[in-house]
Amino acid sequence: MTTEPRPARRSAPAPETDPDQQPNTLDECRRCPLWHDATQGVPGAGPTHAPIMMVGEQPGDSEDRAGEPFVGPAGRLLDDALGEAGVTRRAVFVTNAVKHFKWEPRGKRRMHKTPAQREVDACHYWLERELTQIAPSVVVALGATALKALLEDSHARLQEHFGKITRHNGRAILATWHPSYALRAPDPDTRQRVYRDIVRTLAHAKRIAHVDPPDSDDG
Numbered sequence: 001m002t003t004e005p006r007p008a009r010r011s012a013p014a015p016e017t018d019p020d021q022q023p024n025t026l027d028e029c030r031r032c033p034l035w036h037d038a039t040q041g042v043p044g045a046g047p048t049h050a051p052i053m054m055v056g057e058q059p060g061d062s063e064d065r066a067g068e069p070f071v072g073p074a075g076r077l078l079d080d081a082l083g084e085a086g087v088t089r090r091a092v093f094v095t096n097a098v099k100h101f102k103w104e105p106r107g108k109r110r111m112h113k114t115p116a117q118r119e120v121d122a123c124h125y126w127l128e129r130e131l132t133q134i135a136p137s138v139v140v141a142l143g144a145t146a147l148k149a150l151l152e153d154s155h156a157r158l159q160e161h162f163g164k165i166t167r168h169n170g171r172a173i174l175a176t177w178h179p180s181y182a183l184r185a186p187d188p189d190t191r192q193r194v195y196r197d198i199v200r201t202l203a204h205a206k207r208i209a210h211v212d213p214p215d216s217d218d219g
C-alpha cells in the first residue's frame with residue numbers, strides 16, 4: 001500500500017530539529033529538518049547479513065511514496081546492472097545516505113534536491129547503525145553523496161576513488177556512479193558508458209565478497 005505524499009508547507013515555520021537526538025525509529029527522527037516535507041522515512045532493505053551493501057543518496061519520489069529504497073527508475077537500472085554483474089538481489093542490502101526525500105516543488109511535481117552536507121552528517125547516525133547491523137564484506141557507494149557519507153569526508157571526490165578499494169573503519173568501500181546519473185545522461189553513449197562502469201563495480205564487489213552466482217531460478 002502506498003502513502004499519500006505530504007503537501008508542501010513552504011510557508012510553515014522551520015521544523016523542529018535536534019541534531020543530538022538519538023531516536024529509535026525513523027518516524028521519531030528530528031535530527032535534521034528533512035522529515036517535515038517527506039511522506040515517510042525510507043530505511044534500507046535486504047538480508048540482515050548481506051555480503052554486499054549498496055548506498056545511494058536519498059529516496060526519490062517513488063521511494064518516498066512506497067517507503068522502500070530503489071523501487072523507481074534508478075532501482076530498475078540497478079537491478080539490470082546487478083543481473084549483468086551476476087549478483088543476486090538476495091546478496092545485497094540497499095540503502096541511502098539520507099533517509100528522507102528532499103525535494104522542491106516544480107509545478108505539480110516534486111523535484112529531487114541534493115541534501116546538504118549537514119543533513120548527510122545528521123543522517124550518518126542511521127547509516128552507521130545499518131553498517132554495524134549488516135556488517136557487509138564490501139560497501140558500494142553509488143555517487144558522491146554516498147561516498148562522502150561512508151568516508152565521513154565532505155571533500156571526498158568520486159573520481160579519486162573510482163575502481164579502487166578504499167578502506168575506512170575496517171570496511172572495504174568501492175565507489176561508482178549513482179544509477180540516476182545514467183538516466184540523466186545527455187546521450188545514449190554516455191548512458192551506456194556509465195551503466196558499464198556500474199556493472200564493472202558490482203562485479204568487483206562480487207569478487208571481493210565471494211558471492212555465489214545467482215541460482216537459475218533468479219532469472
Ligand code: SF4
Nearest residue numbers: 029031032100122123
Ligand atoms: S533525513 Fe535522516 S537525520 Fe534527517 S530527519 Fe530523516 S532520518 Fe533523521
